Amino acid sequence: MKLEETLTVVEEVESTNEVLFRASESDYPIPSALMARRQTDGRGRADRTWASEVGGMYLSVLLKPKVVEGLALLGSYTVVRLIQERFGIESQVRWPNDVTIEGKKVAGILPQVKFVGQELERAVLGVGLNVAQPVKSFPEEIQNDVITLGLLSSKPLPPTTRLARLFLKILEEELDRLETSGLQSYVHSVEEVLEGVGHTAVLVSDSGETDEFGVVAGLGPRGELRAEDGTLLDSLSRDERLRVR
Ligand code: BTN
Numbered sequence: 001m002k003l004e005e006t007l008t009v010v011e012e013v014e015s016t017n018e019v020l021f022r023a024s025e026s027d028y029p030i031p032s033a034l035m036a037r038r039q040t041d042g043r044g045r046a047d048r049t050w051a052s053e054v055g056g057m058y059l060s061v062l063l064k065p066k067v068v069e070g071l072a073l074l075g076s077y078t079v080v081r082l083i084q085e086r087f088g089i090e091s092q093v094r095w096p097n098d099v100t101i102e103g104k105k106v107a108g109i110l111p112q113v114k115f116v117g118q119e120l121e122r123a124v125l126g127v128g129l130n131v132a133q134p135v136k137s138f139p140e141e142i143q144n145d146v147i148t149l150g151l152l153s154s155k156p157l158p159p160t161t162r163l164a165r166l167f168l169k170i171l172e173e174e175l176d177r178l179e180t181s182g183l184q185s186y187v188h189s190v191e192e193v194l195e196g197v198g199h200t201a202v203l204v205s206d207s208g209e210t211d212e213f214g215v216v217a218g219l220g221p222r223g224e225l226r227a228e229d230g231t232l233l234d235s236l237s238r239d240e241r242l243r244v245r
Contacts, residue, residue, distance in 0.1 A: 004168040007033040014041040016060035017126040035059045035164045046238040055133030057160040060126040070183040072097040075109035078171045092195035095225045104147035187219040196244030206239040
């Protein structure tokens, strides 16, 4: 069955990731996709709140991928393709799990995985895409850092259900490519749309402290952020964000 045919759409849930992850504890079909028009407790990276007002696309996909690493890049790259193919707009992957347009965040990806022993038993890949929700519905402190497709598109916006189906169609192609070619080869595609190449990346903590990472050169073989001097960054800590300047 095609991934897009597994989509269930609901009006409201706390968090599509949480609901699908919990459901998967008890024999829920894999793969499955769940979209909500609104979330009451949307979650982002490091357990941050994800503003989830009506108008955005809140989608999670339950999978059993053959690969463990690279799921955030897979989701981000899928969003970049979706935005290009449906709106003709260029966007970038902001490592490790965001998609930006002109430096403003348009989407975030949240992978959650469950292992049994050494084996990856399942993964939930969540995506929040800013489509038509008012910028005022985001917390005030991030309103200048986010963008919606509605602000950029002169044409009427498609329903979020149609965007979700297109996301799932592209995701299926991209997952197949990742599993077939392996992460080391897959990251080359992602590098082409990586934000900040040639610019200095800085790690900014929630308390405002900054730590310069270096000039971004691309990605490492396992999807790490790679600096020009060869340094690799494999993850951000909970209270860090990446900024390029
Ligand atoms: C981030 O940038 O921090 C990741 C945000 C991921 C948000 C999506 S919306 C659908 C799914 N359900 C959630 O609660 N979170 C993800």
